Amino acid sequence: MKPKIWLSSPHMGGTEQQYVNEAFETNWIAPLGPNVNGFEKDLELFLGNDSHVAALSSGTAGLHLGLVLLGVKAGDEVLCQSMTFSATANPITYVGATPIFVDSEKDTWNMSPVLLEEAIKDRIEKGNKPKAIIPVHLYGMPAKMGALKVISNHYKIPILEDAAEALGSSIDGRKCGTFGDISILSFNGNKIITTSGGGALVSQNEAIVKDARFLATQARDEAPHYQHSKIGYNYRMSNLCAGVGRGQMEVLPARIAKRREIFDKYFEKLGNKKGIQFLEEPYWYFSNRWLTTILIDPAEAGFSREDLRLALEKENIESRPLWKPMHMQPVFEQYPFYGDGTAEKLFQNGLCLPSGSNLESADLFRIFAVFDEVMR
DSSP: OOOOBOSSOOOOOSSHHHHHHHHHHTTOOSSOSHHHHHHHHHHHHHHOTTOEEEEESOHHHHHHHHHHHTTOOTTOEEEEESSSOHHHHHHHHHTTOEEEEEOBOTTTSSBOHHHHHHHHHHHHHTTOOOSEEEOBOGGGOOOOHHHHHHHHHHHTOOBEEEOTTOTTOEETTEETTSSSSEEEEEOOTTSSSOOSSOEEEEESOHHHHHHHHHHHBTTOOSSSSOOOSSOOOBOBOOHHHHHHHHHHHTTHHHHHHHHHHHHHHHHHHHTTSTTEEEOOOOTTEEOOOSSEEEEEOHHHHSSOHHHHHHHHHHTTBOOEEOOOOGGGSTTTTTSOEEOOSHHHHHHHHEEEEOOOTTOOHHHHHHHHHHHHHHHO
């Protein structure tokens, strides 16, 4: 069998082992240590905008803590982008709140400002003003944060920004992960950089990040004994994982450049093909192109998303349909949804293509050969 070509696999930069070895040599194997502090500082410098960062065990942990810190409780409602991975919506249920799903708009595939405002007005009319808004930067493409923040400010509903897929993406030079009242990042194994598993909570409010660190380390009060006045969580990133992250931060600009180069190669190959559409950057937007995605119109292209996916699979090449919207998921389908069918169409026709920064020219040659066969 031919070697597997993965959708997005980890890509080491070379210095990660140095930081990890240093943790072993100094016996900093406990959950916290110099690498955690260093990784947080690296992220703060990269993000800019007076960002403060708490390194955590996952992006999901960041979303959970974010909801807790925003005061979301059982019985509250949270507005959530429907077109996303389930990790965006799951933490809403952790706190006993109700997810209210909002459809996408066509320019970025992210939360529609028009439908968001429609949802807010309707929920207020029903007597349930939502407590938070969770937009997502899908596949690294920034959401329409300007419009979303205007709505957030007008209705005084804070934004919990899910930038799990968008480290390095920006709008007019401002980095994703700095637009929310609270924001989160992910360093899962398939992300643009990885700590094997891990995430971060970000805010320009230093007190929020200080509280996040406190809650993430079991909310232990200052005392010679173990004393707790709040419910805490075991959500802090380990010093070993943070060491991997420090090495990864050194190559982040190169990883972004490579992912964008891969997008350009796909676009050069398929951009003028009938029935195939790419997600292009709006003016002033910069995407890290975490994953290259396409939409296939079967009537025009002569083949479907599934035809291409199965042809790639036959050659041991991983591709994947776009995220199945949350309002279509069995676990969430009973919750309110405000939409116009955009996310459903995206899911029906969309495909994520292999996009890892470690793809070689020979890998792309194999992928393009499948395209040629399917488009023949």
